[in-house]
Amino acid sequence: MAPKVFYISDGTAITAEVFGHAVLSQFPLEFEQLTIPFVETISKAEAVKRQINDSFITTGERPLVFHSIVKAEIRDIIYSSEGLDYDFLNTFVAPLEQHLGVSAMPVLHRTHGKANHSYETRIDAINFAMENDDGQTMKHMDHADLVLLGVSRCGKTPSSLYLSMQFGIKAANYPFTEDDMDNLKLPDALKRNKSKLFGLTIDPVRLHEIRQSRMENSRYSSLRQCRLEVKEVEMMFKRERIPYIDTTNHSVEEIATKILDVTGMERHMF
Amino acid sequence: MAPKVFYISDGTAITAEVFGHAVLSQFPLEFEQLTIPFVETISKAEAVKRQINDSFITTGERPLVFHSIVKAEIRDIIYSSEGLDYDFLNTFVAPLEQHLGVSAMPVLHRTHGKANHSYETRIDAINFAMENDDGQTMKHMDHADLVLLGVSRCGKTPSSLYLSMQFGIKAANYPFTEDDMDNLKLPDALKRNKSKLFGLTIDPVRLHEIRQSRMENSRYSSLRQCRLEVKEVEMMFKRERIPYIDTTNHSVEEIATKILDVTGMERHMF
Numbered sequence: 001m002a003p004k005v006f007y008i009s010d011g012t013a014i015t016a017e018v019f020g021h022a023v024l025s026q027f028p029l030e031f032e033q034l035t036i037p038f039v040e041t042i043s044k045a046e047a048v049k050r051q052i053n054d055s056f057i058t059t060g061e062r063p064l065v066f067h068s069i070v071k072a073e074i075r076d077i078i079y080s081s082e083g084l085d086y087d088f089l090n091t092f093v094a095p096l097e098q099h100l101g102v103s104a105m106p107v108l109h110r111t112h113g114k115a116n117h118s119y120e121t122r123i124d125a126i127n128f129a130m131e132n133d134d135g136q137t138m139k140h141m142d143h144a145d146l147v148l149l150g151v152s153r154c155g156k157t158p159s160s161l162y163l164s165m166q167f168g169i170k171a172a173n174y175p176f177t178e179d180d181m182d183n184l185k186l187p188d189a190l191k192r193n194k195s196k197l198f199g200l201t202i203d204p205v206r207l208h209e210i211r212q213s214r215m216e217n218s219r220y221s222s223l224r225q226c227r228l229e230v231k232e233v234e235m236m237f238k239r240e241r242i243p244y245i246d247t248t249n250h251s252v253e254e255i256a257t258k259i260l261d262v263t264g265m266e267r268h269m270f
Numbered sequence: 271m272a273p274k275v276f277y278i279s280d281g282t283a284i285t286a287e288v289f290g291h292a293v294l295s296q297f298p299l300e301f302e303q304l305t306i307p308f309v310e311t312i313s314k315a316e317a318v319k320r321q322i323n324d325s326f327i328t329t330g331e332r333p334l335v336f337h338s339i340v341k342a343e344i345r346d347i348i349y350s351s352e353g354l355d356y357d358f359l360n361t362f363v364a365p366l367e368q369h370l371g372v373s374a375m376p377v378l379h380r381t382h383g384k385a386n387h388s389y390e391t392r393i394d395a396i397n398f399a400m401e402n403d404d405g406q407t408m409k410h411m412d413h414a415d416l417v418l419l420g421v422s423r424c425g426k427t428p429s430s431l432y433l434s435m436q437f438g439i440k441a442a443n444y445p446f447t448e449d450d451m452d453n454l455k456l457p458d459a460l461k462r463n464k465s466k467l468f469g470l471t472i473d474p475v476r477l478h479e480i481r482q483s484r485m486e487n488s489r490y491s492s493l494r495q496c497r498l499e500v501k502e503v504e505m506m507f508k509r510e511r512i513p514y515i516d517t518t519n520h521s522v523e524e525i526a527t528k529i530l531d532v533t534g535m536e537r538h539m540f
Contacts, residue, residue, distance in 0.1 A: 018289070027372055070296075086362050127427070254282055
């Protein structure tokens, strides 16, 4: 039976999920996972404790409990359950207090709350990415932090959105289409923002598959057309000395962090 | 001087950042933070070690090093630096191995890599959120997992995108505008998807501020208009028994996880 896992927090539980997920992904097992956010009251904590204990009684296995609970009175209730606690927050906070010579001042919702001073930066960046997706306007290129370039369906949109959401970066993106192929060049708005340009490319066979699932048996999705577009665009990246990466085997997280790594751009953190 | 912090990984370093950020946010201090992802080779690891040691020599303080390094030979080099290691991955992996009776099989890029089987689900969800943002089409409402409703600038777009990106949920969103106010009702495509509807509302004074920064001194941004729209839309949420939350003091993470909590929707994890 798949081991049962609880992610519990008095906030969003996103930190508990990310952390627990990273730890569990080291194991070649399937887990049955349940997230319980906003456990902010004694009575809710007692209910969660009963749920953990019920799982133990039913399965005979102590469930794994990853938590990031800031309030001590809530944490104590979860501690007293039959779950196996993985309390990464407190495991690391105590030694840090000693090293820094400063007491922790736990404040609820500080990690993923709105108090975070760069929150507006982030919302602005998300709106920017939306409004400047897929070359729908060239008006704001001068205000972009970054402009992703590439053929249709190579990963520009998810990457721009991720960069804005996770790192507060104003990322526009601009596609090169079939009509551009005869005489591929950079529009003026991009030419004058050359240092912001970053290219994405993709294996033509994979591109063909992705396009097929959107527009089957079209010229657009044909392997021939995919090969042509990728070749032309890669040649242009080289000609114009635009840095680029291949997205074929990479997730949006990997694409986004590689771009930051290559360009040396500053990341905000949320 | 602000304590120096390194986030280091042989992958994206996103897990190290999220984890370290959660721990450090418990302290009322400013930190000087540097992220170094993709430390995949011995020579890169040696360079990072030198950087950590230089920081120690320059500041006289041992820098904090949060890392999530999967490869043992890379990890050993970082361990041997002058930094203070916060190795959350291994701190928790060893006791888990014991409990599960299974050895960890560390695989690089498993946490934020593309191998994750639900990756396509996620990209589909992101594309869905983009294509069904701001009521630009009603064609796909039957395929949505969730439809967010509310006045312009109450937080629908960032929330939809976050839900798609973080949890793989196909979230559309639909705005109610000035023209709708005289006779506010649900379009047919929404009526027949009633169980998917979720409302967002916002404090009219905050809405006024947000709209002012986009379209100063317009009717759209006037406090009077903001009050009217919020009142009408909240009345409709009540009349139609659509669950809703106030976004005024909440981050996108909080809004997204509250929605999942209230609706009991399943989350994918990436």
